[in-house]
Amino acid sequence: MKLNSEQINQKLKDAGLKVTPQRHAILEAVCRLGNHPTADMVIDYIRRTHPGIATGTVYKVLDTLVDNHLVRRVKTDKDAMRYDAIMESHHHIYCAETERIEDYFDKDLDEMLQAYFQKKNLHNFKIEGIFLQINGNFNDNSK
Amino acid sequence: MKLNSEQINQKLKDAGLKVTPQRHAILEAVCRLGNHPTADMVIDYIRRTHPGIATGTVYKVLDTLVDNHLVRRVKTDKDAMRYDAIMESHHHIYCAETERIEDYFDKDLDEMLQAYFQKKNLHNFKIEGIFLQINGNFNDNSK
DNA sequence: TCTTATATAGGAATTACTCTTATTTAAGAA
DNA sequence: TTCTTAAATAAGAGTAATTCCTATATAAGA
Ligand SMILES: [Mn+2]
Ligand SMILES: [Mn+2]
Ligand SMILES: [Zn+2]
Ligand SMILES: [Zn+2]
Numbered sequence: 001m002k003l004n005s006e007q008i009n010q011k012l013k014d015a016g017l018k019v020t021p022q023r024h025a026i027l028e029a030v031c032r033l034g035n036h037p038t039a040d041m042v043i044d045y046i047r048r049t050h051p052g053i054a055t056g057t058v059y060k061v062l063d064t065l066v067d068n069h070l071v072r073r074v075k076t077d078k079d080a081m082r083y084d085a086i087m088e089s090h091h092h093i094y095c096a097e098t099e100r101i102e103d104y105f106d107k108d109l110d111e112m113l114q115a116y117f118q119k120k121n122l123h124n125f126k127i128e129g130i131f132l133q134i135n136g137n138f139n140d141n142s143k
Numbered sequence: 144m145k146l147n148s149e150q151i152n153q154k155l156k157d158a159g160l161k162v163t164p165q166r167h168a169i170l171e172a173v174c175r176l177g178n179h180p181t182a183d184m185v186i187d188y189i190r191r192t193h194p195g196i197a198t199g200t201v202y203k204v205l206d207t208l209v210d211n212h213l214v215r216r217v218k219t220d221k222d223a224m225r226y227d228a229i230m231e232s233h234h235h236i237y238c239a240e241t242e243r244i245e246d247y248f249d250k251d252l253d254e255m256l257q258a259y260f261q262k263k264n265l266h267n268f269k270i271e272g273i274f275l276q277i278n279g280n281f282n283d284n285s286k
Numbered sequence: 287t288c289t290t291a292t293a294t295a296g297g298a299a300t301t302a303c304t305c306t307t308a309t310t311t312a313a314g315a316a
Numbered sequence: 317t318t319c320t321t322a323a324a325t326a327a328g329a330g331t332a333a334t335t336c337c338t339a340t341a342t343a344a345g346a
Binding site for chain 2: 066073075076077079081093095102104106109112116117120122124125126127128129130131132133134135136137138139140
């Protein structure tokens with residue numbers, strides 16, 4: 001989560017992508033903003049330091065980052081897509097009312113699910129990932 | 144899934160909703176179309192028998208049906224929301240490439256998850272539902 | 287340094303969805 | 317059955333979110 005400038009560049013390189021200031025800024029923004037920002041939030045954040053960036057560039061780079069597994073999409077009931085720079089396996093706790101999304105890491109759960117579906121064997125489907133969306137309401141509104 | 148006209152009306156009534164031709168047609172369309180149609184697909188389908196229906200009405204009614212638990216939203220990596228008239232607990236198998244979504248019913252899995260989270264107890268979050276999105280690729284392109 | 291495939295800027299275009307207001311209607315009351 | 321009225325719909329303008337196009341710029345390998 002707390003990647004320095006060099007680590008961000010390295011991630012891009014490792015993915016076989018050209019390192020550009022735009023890609024750097026966008027990946028950094030998704031990391032830094034946390035809480036699963038929308039494209040629009042990314043744009044607002046980036047323009048503070050990088051005023052000229054084009055809207056289309058942000059969308060295109062986000063797609064590229066998703067395709068190259070540096071970022072993932074997080075879907076909610078609302079219209080706008082949200083993005084997540086945490087690529088370690090984790091799930092999402094989501095409150096539709098407040099649009100708040102919290103990460104949920106649970107190794108035991110992941111192992112349980114993996115074991116379950118190994119046994120189950122969905123014929124004619126190759127599983128690439130299993131994600132849980134846990135819907136409900138947060139009791140407090142802290143954080 | 145194979146609801147007749149009367150059953151559709153009954154569902155609306157049971158939810159405490161006024162029965163209107165538009166609501167009837169929209170709920171029927173989501174049932175009949177299956178495969179998690181977009182609002183646009185619902186509009187196209189309905190206009191064949193019900194040419195005058197307004198776009199805004201379809202979106203509004205879909206919202207109403209979701210709020211009253213007669214339909215649920217299904218989100219994918221693409222921009223457009225999709226809808227599902229199957230309200231029994233089930234999960235989704237999703238291929239991002241083809242945008243195909245298959246329903247996945249699994250009582251054992253549901254019980255396992257429920258038991259797991261009962262024990263786990265996410266403090267400060269009231270769970271309303273847990274949905275799995277199983278991402279990957281279908282081997283065949285049948286169906 | 288040169289080359290070139292790739293990426294970005296700029297902005298128009300499109301899609302998906304939302305909102306507003308006048309009109310209509312479902313369904314309970316009389 | 318007719319009346320009443322809160323709620324629903326039509327129509328279409330408006331907005332948000334995303335995509336697309338093309339000229340220009342740039343990263344990075346040769
Ligand atoms: Mn979603
Ligand atoms: Mn949209
Ligand atoms: Zn996350
Ligand atoms: Zn379904």
